[in-house]
Amino acid sequence: MLFYIDRRYRRQKLLKSMLWQIRFEEIDFVTALLNVSVRASFKTQGMRRTNTKKNLIKTKSLERNNLAYKGSPDQSPLNYHKPDHGATMFGSVAYIRGSLVSVKRMSRNSVNVTKDVLQELNHLMELKHQNVCAFVGACVDPGRILLLWEYCPKGSLQDVIWNQNIKLDRMFMFALTQDIAKGLDFIHKCSIHYHGNLKSSNCVVDSRWTCKLTDFGVPTIRLMDKCSVSVTDEGSNSKFLWTCPEVLRSDKNYDKQKADIYSLGIIIKEVFTRSGPYTEYPFLTPHEIVNRVRDRVSRTAHFRPMICAELRESPDLQSLIEECWNEDPLIRPSAARTMKALNRINPSKNMTMIDNMIAILEKYANHLEELVAARTSELDAEKQKTENLLYRMLPQSVAEDLKMGKTVKAQHFDEATIYFSDIVGFTTICASSTPIEVVNLLNSLYTLFDDIITRYDVYKVETIGDAYMLASGLPNKNGARHIREIADCALDILASITTFSIPHLEDKNLRIRVGIHSGPVVAGVVGLAMPRYCLFGDTVNVASRMESTGLPLKIHLSTISKENLEKFPGYHLHCRGEISVKGKGIMKTYFLEGREGFDRPLPDVCDDLSASPTSIPSTPATPMSPQPNPDLDMKQTTDACLPIKDFVTKMLSGPKGEGVVSPDEFIANMHSDIDNDVVSPEMIVTKMLSDLDKHLISAEEFMTNVLSTSERTNVSHEGEDYKYTGISDKDELCKHSEPVKNFITQTTPDPDKDRVSQVSSNEEYDSLNTTYSVDNPYITRDFLRHMLDDHRDEVKRETKTVEESTAL
Ligand SMILES: Nc1nc2c(ncn2[C@@H]2O[C@H](COP(=O)(O)OP(=O)(O)OP(=O)(O)O)[C@@H](O)[C@H]2O)c(=O)[nH]1
Numbered sequence: 001m002l003f004y005i006d007r008r009y010r011r012q013k014l015l016k017s018m019l020w021q022i023r024f025e026e027i028d029f030v031t032a033l034l035n036v037s038v039r040a041s042f043k044t045q046g047m048r049r050t051n052t053k054k055n056l057i058k059t060k061s062l063e064r065n066n067l068a069y070k071g072s073p074d075q076s077p078l079n080y081h082k083p084d085h086g087a088t089m090f091g092s093v094a095y096i097r098g099s100l101v102s103v104k105r106m107s108r109n110s111v112n113v114t115k116d117v118l119q120e121l122n123h124l125m126e127l128k129h130q131n132v133c134a135f136v137g138a139c140v141d142p143g144r145i146l147l148l149w150e151y152c153p154k155g156s157l158q159d160v161i162w163n164q165n166i167k168l169d170r171m172f173m174f175a176l177t178q179d180i181a182k183g184l185d186f187i188h189k190c191s192i193h194y195h196g197n198l199k200s201s202n203c204v205v206d207s208r209w210t211c212k213l214t215d216f217g218v219p220t221i222r223l224m225d226k227c228s229v230s231v232t233d234e235g236s237n238s239k240f241l242w243t244c245p246e247v248l249r250s251d252k253n254y255d256k257q258k259a260d261i262y263s264l265g266i267i268i269k270e271v272f273t274r275s276g277p278y279t280e281y282p283f284l285t286p287h288e289i290v291n292r293v294r295d296r297v298s299r300t301a302h303f304r305p306m307i308c309a310e311l312r313e314s315p316d317l318q319s320l321i322e323e324c325w326n327e328d329p330l331i332r333p334s335a336a337r338t339m340k341a342l343n344r345i346n347p348s349k350n351m352t353m354i355d356n357m358i359a360i361l362e363k364y365a366n367h368l369e370e371l372v373a374a375r376t377s378e379l380d381a382e383k384q385k386t387e388n389l390l391y392r393m394l395p396q397s398v399a400e401d402l403k404m405g406k407t408v409k410a411q412h413f414d415e416a417t418i419y420f421s422d423i424v425g426f427t428t429i430c431a432s433s434t435p436i437e438v439v440n441l442l443n444s445l446y447t448l449f450d451d452i453i454t455r456y457d458v459y460k461v462e463t464i465g466d467a468y469m470l471a472s473g474l475p476n477k478n479g480a481r482h483i484r485e486i487a488d489c490a491l492d493i494l495a496s497i498t499t500f501s502i503p504h505l506e507d508k509n510l511r512i513r514v515g516i517h518s519g520p521v522v523a524g525v526v527g528l529a530m531p532r533y534c535l536f537g538d539t540v541n542v543a544s545r546m547e548s549t550g551l552p553l554k555i556h557l558s559t560i561s562k563e564n565l566e567k568f569p570g571y572h573l574h575c576r577g578e579i580s581v582k583g584k585g586i587m588k589t590y591f592l593e594g595r596e597g598f599d600r601p602l603p604d605v606c607d608d609l610s611a612s613p614t615s616i617p618s619t620p621a622t623p624m625s626p627q628p629n630p631d632l633d634m635k636q637t638t639d640a641c642l643p644i645k646d647f648v649t650k651m652l653s654g655p656k657g658e659g660v661v662s663p664d665e666f667i668a669n670m671h672s673d674i675d676n677d678v679v680s681p682e683m684i685v686t687k688m689l690s691d692l693d694k695h696l697i698s699a700e701e702f703m704t705n706v707l708s709t710s711e712r713t714n715v716s717h718e719g720e721d722y723k724y725t726g727i728s729d730k731d732e733l734c735k736h737s738e739p740v741k742n743f744i745t746q747t748t749p750d751p752d753k754d755r756v757s758q759v760s761s762n763e764e765y766d767s768l769n770t771t772y773s774v775d776n777p778y779i780t781r782d783f784l785r786h787m788l789d790d791h792r793d794e795v796k797r798e799t800k801t802v803e804e805s806t807a808l
């Protein structure tokens with residue numbers, strides 16, 4: 001009976017003692033989960049090469065560089081402690097019974113599981129401490145000797161130290177080193193008794209940032225691995241950078257726990273300086289370092305890692321490290337004392353790791369809040385900028401609709417006023433300016449206008465080249481105010497033109513034509529790319545025509561606009577008369593010339609015109625027959641001269657091929673002509689036209705100019721018939737202006753003669769220089785026509801003469 005009980009107890013004990021055993025088939029290797037270090041070692045398992053001289057040199061130079069290198073985890077000295085350089089083991093990650101484990105392969109092929117080995121393995125299995133990796137088991141299948149440890153996902157302490165992406169503050173460093181000291185204290189006090197291979201790669205960090213000791217125990221299994229290390233093997237030598245001098249010297253009976261403390265000192269230095277054990281000596285190979293550590297120079301001078309500034313800042317920490325790696329093992333503190341010392345030095349000793357993490361998280365969260373607030377305000381500012389830009393391009397209500405993805409329907413406005421302005425002679429200005437000067441001109445002009453319009457309830461629709469378009473009464477309806485807003489704005493713009501000088505032509509004044517019309521308008525957004533708020537309807541076309549048929553520095557209004565404006569008192573409006581407007585027929589139009597209380601000076605039309613070379617309107621109105629008006633005042637008389645201008649302009653712009661230049665071409669050449677002292681009849685006529693533009697020329701002046709022109713042109717009239725219409729109602733004409741009356745009196749030999757006889761010979765024509773009759777200012781149309789015809793003939797004749805003489 002006792003025999004059976006004993007056998008059963010022995011069997012149970014054996015069974016229990018074999019719990020560590022894992023068969024190779026049970027191990028499910030997960031190569032995909034290998035970390036950098038493990039992967040590096042795993043890959044090179046078959047590459048245990050013997051070091052040739054060449055390999056050694058290569059390895060040496062690599063190690064020199066990498067001991068000095070600080071930064072990339074892949075480049076950490078760790079990789080040079082790996083089997084790639086001749087070490088004898090490799091690691092991997094695997095699943096055992098559903099748990100992830102770190103697998104460490106021993107280089108030996110077989111293990112004799114003696115009672116001692118069994119005991120060591122059983123002891124390992126029993127270890128339980130938060131700073132010690134749990135031993136999962138061992139595989140002792142022949143050729144596959146493996147030790148399996150709890151897997152820590154954050155990698156080894158060495159990986160953490162060298163990974164610059166991981167921020168380690170001082171509190172964190174203390175926590176890590178205290179963990180190691182605690183784990184070591186536990187090992188020193190348990191049956192394992194010592195670690196034996198303590199270094200930063202054998203301290204691993206779990207998912208909760210707890211540091212744990214691994215890869216220790218079972219010295220009998222490891223023995224052969226240690227023995228296999230060659231002294232000249234640089235890769236293996238780097239493994240001894242944590243090894244104390246007495247072990248390197250293979251002293252007998254050394255204190256294994258004090259040897260661990262030496263390694264702990266090196267690790268503390270690594271953590272607090274975030275460097276390798278001997279990074280400060282990049283010019284030394286691990287072999288040279290190991291030799292220096294082993295061979296003491298004197299009783300007091302020992303080769304150790306350099307104490308850098310980071311450590312010198314904390315004298316307590318420095319002295320603790322120096323104590324740990326003291327040459328005399330007896331001076332080295334115990335693990336417990338080291339633990340206490342670290343705790344004492346630690347400025348945040350009362351905080352646990354969790355407290356620390358929470359503090360970091362809080363700090364991070366606060367910072368994050370600040371960051372979010374800052375980013376949000378930046379975002380708001382950007383959004384505001386975008387919205388401002390959008391609101392400048394589209395009416396706010398339209399922009400809001402577009403932002404919300406709504407389709408913007410075209411909107412009908414019963415009444416609105418449209419304003420157009422255009423720069424007079426812009427083509428000429430462009431011809432004599434560089435593109436950038438033109439852009440600068442438009443930019444400064446429109447900046448000025450944009451500033452003015454902010455004072456009125458007007459909406460800037462767009463600018464098209466030199467044209468500037470405004471509307472009032474849309475997109476926000478404003479009752480009948482629209483005409484007043486536009487009129488006031490137009491006066492303001494016109495007044496501002498007096499002080500505006502062309503940036504690159506400072507002596508030249510800029511002139512604009514302004515046209516205004518009121519009526520119904522449809523507004524809508526057209527297009528998908530670059531959507532624009534556009535206005536449609538006849539009102540827009542007429543407003544544009546008002547501008548093109550207007551006069552420089554004048555605000556030209558349609559009758560409807562004038563009537564609308566008259567509802568508001570104080571505006572000075574003058575009837576221009578009737579003009580023919582393309583597509584609209586004859587329209588009676590008006591000029592807005594001021595407002596009561598508007599004290600800003602408006603441009604002096606006379607001065608300005610005389611100074612400008614660009615006096616011919618680019619779009620002349622269609623000439624109309626003048627309508628005799630009994631109420632004709634001086635102003636209207638001069639206005640009535642305009643058809644003459646139009647006629648002449650038209651004449652000048654006759655079809656090409658007749659040796660006739662267009663007014664624009666003529667004007668463009670005018671300066672150079674003057675420079676060359678070439679004065680042509682066209683030039684004189686143009687000057688006269690500009691005078692007409694000023695509305696100040698009298699019939700007398702006009703005729704004087706005409707006569708002087710005819711004198712200067714020295715026209716030959718041979719074989720030509722000229723007809724001049726006599727005065728039809730001289731007395732009527734004489735009523736209107738003193739100069740005209742004088743002129744007529746002086747130039748009409750027979751005051752009783754109602755009609756000047758038709759001139760049909762050269763003699764009669766010549767006599768016109770002394771005796772001349774006019775019926776009204778429009779007579780000059782005929783005169784001019786003949787005069788210019790004569791000039792053309794003259795030119796032709798001259799050209800012919802020159803050609804003939806050349807031919808001869
Ligand atoms: N992530 C993770 N990596 C581990 C773990 N255990 C070991 N490693 C990694 O595996 C590497 C290789 O370990 P070993 O083969 O023991 O090499 P070593 O620690 O440098 O040297 P010796 O222990 O002296 O052989 C270590 O440096 C760690 O980066 C673990 O539990 N988790």
Ligand SMILES: [Mg+2]
Nearest residue numbers: 201202214215
């Ligand atoms: Mg290891």
